[in-house]
Amino acid sequence: xxxxxxxxxxxxxxxxxxxxxxxxxxxxxxxxxxxIVCYTTAISPVEILVAHDxxxxxxxxxxxxxxxxxxxxxxxxxxEGLGYSSHLCAYARCDLAYRATGRTVTRGIPxxxxxxxxxxxxxxxxxxxxxxxxxxxxxxxxxFDTPQYIRDRRAREEIVKYCVMQLKELIALIEDLTKxxxxxxxLREVLKYSREASLLYRRFLDMAQYKPxxxxxxxALIGMAITVYRRGTPQCVEYYRTLCxxxxxxxxxxxGVLPKEKERFRLYWENLPIWYKFSxxxxxxxxxxxxxxxxxxxxxWSFEFDLDKDPLYTLSENYVSRFSNVTLxxxxxxxxxxxERYSLNGMLMFMNRSCKAVSFAVPTLKEILTKRTGIPAxxxxxxxxxxxxxxxxxxxxxxxxxxxxxEKLNLARG
Amino acid sequence: MWEDMSLEDVVxxxxxPYPSIREWKRKSGKKVIGTTFADVPEEVIQAFDILPVTxxxxxxxxxxxxxxxxxNACSLARSNLELVLSYExxxxxxxxxxxxxxxxxxxxxxxxxxxxADYFESFLAPRQVDRxxxxxxxxxxxxRLIDSxxxxxxxxxxxxxxxxxxxxxxxxxxLLKEIYSIKNENPSSVxxxxxxxxxxxxxxxxxxxFNRSLxxxxxxxxxxxxxxxxxxxxxxxxxxxxxxxxxFDELKLNVIADNLLIGSRYLEGEVEDGEDxxxxxxxxxxxxxxxxxxxxxxxxxxxxIKKLYKEKNAKAVIYVHIEFCESQEYDLPDLKRMMKQExxxxxxxxxxxxxxxxxxxxxxxxAFIESIKGI
Ligand code: SF4
Ligand code: SF4
Numbered sequence: 001x002x003x004x005x006x007x008x009x010x011x012x013x014x015x016x017x018x019x020x021x022x023x024x025x026x027x028x029x030x031x032x033x034x035x036i037v038c039y040t041t042a043i044s045p046v047e048i049l050v051a052h053d054x055x056x057x058x059x060x061x062x063x064x065x066x067x068x069x070x071x072x073x074x075x076x077x078x079x080e081g082l083g084y085s086s087h088l089c090a091y092a093r094c095d096l097a098y099r100a101t102g103r104t105v106t107r108g109i110p111x112x113x114x115x116x117x118x119x120x121x122x123x124x125x126x127x128x129x130x131x132x133x134x135x136x137x138x139x140x141x142x143x144f145d146t147p148q149y150i151r152d153r154r155a156r157e158e159i160v161k162y163c164v165m166q167l168k169e170l171i172a173l174i175e176d177l178t179k180x181x182x183x184x185x186x187l188r189e190v191l192k193y194s195r196e197a198s199l200l201y202r203r204f205l206d207m208a209q210y211k212p213x214x215x216x217x218x219x220a221l222i223g224m225a226i227t228v229y230r231r232g233t234p235q236c237v238e239y240y241r242t243l244c245x246x247x248x249x250x251x252x253x254x255x256g257v258l259p260k261e262k263e264r265f266r267l268y269w270e271n272l273p274i275w276y277k278f279s280x281x282x283x284x285x286x287x288x289x290x291x292x293x294x295x296x297x298x299x300x301w302s303f304e305f306d307l308d309k310d311p312l313y314t315l316s317e318n319y320v321s322r323f324s325n326v327t328l329x330x331x332x333x334x335x336x337x338x339x340e341r342y343s344l345n346g347m348l349m350f351m352n353r354s355c356k357a358v359s360f361a362v363p364t365l366k367e368i369l370t371k372r373t374g375i376p377a378x379x380x381x382x383x384x385x386x387x388x389x390x391x392x393x394x395x396x397x398x399x400x401x402x403x404x405x406x407e408k409l410n411l412a413r414g
Numbered sequence: 415m416w417e418d419m420s421l422e423d424v425v426x427x428x429x430x431p432y433p434s435i436r437e438w439k440r441k442s443g444k445k446v447i448g449t450t451f452a453d454v455p456e457e458v459i460q461a462f463d464i465l466p467v468t469x470x471x472x473x474x475x476x477x478x479x480x481x482x483x484x485x486n487a488c489s490l491a492r493s494n495l496e497l498v499l500s501y502e503x504x505x506x507x508x509x510x511x512x513x514x515x516x517x518x519x520x521x522x523x524x525x526x527x528x529x530x531a532d533y534f535e536s537f538l539a540p541r542q543v544d545r546x547x548x549x550x551x552x553x554x555x556x557x558r559l560i561d562s563x564x565x566x567x568x569x570x571x572x573x574x575x576x577x578x579x580x581x582x583x584x585x586x587x588x589l590l591k592e593i594y595s596i597k598n599e600n601p602s603s604v605x606x607x608x609x610x611x612x613x614x615x616x617x618x619x620x621x622x623x624f625n626r627s628l629x630x631x632x633x634x635x636x637x638x639x640x641x642x643x644x645x646x647x648x649x650x651x652x653x654x655x656x657x658x659x660x661x662f663d664e665l666k667l668n669v670i671a672d673n674l675l676i677g678s679r680y681l682e683g684e685v686e687d688g689e690d691x692x693x694x695x696x697x698x699x700x701x702x703x704x705x706x707x708x709x710x711x712x713x714x715x716x717x718x719i720k721k722l723y724k725e726k727n728a729k730a731v732i733y734v735h736i737e738f739c740e741s742q743e744y745d746l747p748d749l750k751r752m753m754k755q756e757x758x759x760x761x762x763x764x765x766x767x768x769x770x771x772x773x774x775x776x777x778x779x780x781a782f783i784e785s786i787k788g789i
């Protein structure tokens with residue numbers, strides 16, 4: 001990074017870049033040194049791996065880098081040539097293309113030695129990792145099975161118990177692979193960092209409550225990366241502390257994503273982002289005085305670990321209860337709470353062809369949220385990574401029409 | 415109601431079993447619970463004297479499901495939702511819904527919110543099956559299902575209720591297995607369409623009654639010709655619409671073995687007798703092929719198909735792919751490659767419940783048969 005580039009970056013941006021580079025450096029070095037590299041899912045009890053000095057790698061994040069760089073259509077269509085269908089998750093398609101061609105906009109990611117898939121996020125990852133595991137000749141794949149966290153107190157107790165049993169099985173597996181005893185004190189320490197970072201991350205997300213909001217969902221998404229892949233480390237804590245300080249400064253100076261008088265629509269976003277439309281969308285929305293503030297997706301990493309509980313218990317409780325694994329009624333409650341807390345007055349609901357796990361609930365979710373808030377929703381279909389499923393004019397027209405409706409209903413702020 | 419059926423009745427019923435279930439319900443005054451595929455222990459539901467009906471979609475047009483599910487949802491999910499939203503709206507007293515893939519993960523919620531019924535329960539079968547915790551979990555879930563059904567029905571299980579239910583289910587499976595082996599040797603005496611219709615409605619009607627029909631049918635089967643038939647192995651989850659079997663019969667493809675849910679994966683599910691039947695039901699969960707393709711181990715599936723292919727001296731494998739079933743789609747490219755390497759001819763049929771014309775499947779199957787004739 002040149003000095004000039006460095007000067008233009010904020011402290012947190014520099015830190016984020018350093019942490020990421022250091023992490024990848026360590027990962028590639030670890031591979032050379034014969035340490036274990038474990039591919040895992042964004043939502044997975046990574047603290048166990050970190051505590052045992054196993055390098056976690058997230059093929060999803062690697063795919064995101066390629067999708068943001070607009071490589072989705074090219075990589076996805078390549079994979080279709082290998083016999084995979086066009087409606088599988090774009091992260092998976094992108095990753096399979098990378099495996100086959102080695103082409104990526106980053107330096108790539110090290111090859112895996114094992115897999116940890118947690119299905120609180122989705123089942124796609126389990127299938128995708130199955131494919132990778134057999135391509136590696138049958139590498140160990142541990143499925144951390146998190147039954148849907150149904151709303152029944154007794155059932156929940158049993159579910160958490162089952163999850164704790166599985167974490168013990170995971171520990172036995174990694175002890176066996178590394179021939180090293182697992183250190184529970186170290187796990188407690190890792191969990192402490194995770195908790196601290198998580199609280200700071202949540203504080204950062206919650207700054208969107210201010211009017212005008214100093215951050216939009218785009219900032220939240222960029223700020224999310226570190227907690228995904230560096231949870232459980234002191235660097236992660238440092239990053240969020242720096243980030244929070246920076247945003248707090250903005251708040252104090254009254255700096256918003258949009259100036260106070262221009263911020264009229266404070267929006268909820270349902271689903272993952274459309275990665276290749278990131279900046280376009282931000283620009284388009286701001287021309288309407290709109291800013292997307294939050295989503296359940298970015299909140300998925302605001303864990304509430306309880307250090308007074310058994311570490312495996314609090315890990316289980318937290319991972320099993322992510323928004324993607326609770327009942328739809330509870331997901332509604334979680335979303336409504338965001339509407340309230342962030343004073344939202346509009347919602348964009350994205351039906352993402354790539355992500356059935358999150359999208360299939362959208363029509364029902366929309367019905368309930370609209371009924372309960374009185375706010376109409378814009379539902380539109382596209383794909384988070386494969387540009388071939390994005391219709392520019394259609395989406396633009398629909399967004400325009402949506403804001404007109406909101407205007408007519410007089411829902412604008414101020 | 416179902417105790418005196420001919421083969422023709424069976425085929426007719428398999429294409430639309432619901433009028434007869436409705437009639438049965440009216441006459442018996444009993445309750446009906448719908449389940450979707452995924453290893454729900456139907457014996458437990460039957461033990462409460464409630465009819466468990468596995469829902470297998472509808473071939474009728476989709477009207478309301480589209481608004482609730484995008485068009486890249488598999489047709490099993492879409493047509494099942496349509497079935498209960500538009501066609502069988504008041505037939506079911508309740509549902510036990512499992513979750514096995516991204517499609518089904520929220521399906522139970524979508525149903526609970528949009529479909530009218532008094533009772534909804536989730537069956538949370540484990541999605542990992544090789545570790546001791548999985549066994550613990552299945553047992554816990556069966557116990558929870560029993561408690562939940564007690565609440566719903568207001569009844570307790572008597573000492574012999576579960577035993578009797580298990581016996582009826584086991585008998586059903588044994589009878590079907592016997593008919594399957596007769597069919598294998600005598601494909602002209604009982605066709606694939608007839609046989610798989612029997613397996614299908616076995617999961618939908620009262621088995622106690624239907625077993626009597628099966629016995630009579632079995633005893634009435636006459637030795638038939640085998641010449642001119644090509645033996646094939648059928649793979650996948652389900653094979654719908656059921657007319658596809660008619661195509662096999664027409665083209666003289668004899669399904670000699672399979673790994674379908676409406677097939678061997680059901681037949682394998684006999685429960686052993688023992689002191690603690692819930693434990694035996696738990697054990698059964700791990701003994702038969704699972705529904706969930708999430709447990710898909712392509713190496714194992716390949717070995718299983720290869721073994722069947724060799725043992726049965728079959729000529730080809732036909733794989734039924736339910737469009738938009740992503741679990742299958744992650745596995746298929748590797749399975750195809752392995753089959754090719756092994757020199758096993760495999761033909762993939764793409765289906766949807768709403769498929770109305772089978773002519774393209776017929777043409778492609780004919781071409782495939784031509785290509786394997788020389789082998
Ligand atoms: S985008 Fe959806 S389907 Fe893909 S990995 Fe993420 S949660 Fe799973
Ligand atoms: S496993 Fe496949 S066919 Fe079954 S519900 Fe899921 S997507 Fe549909």
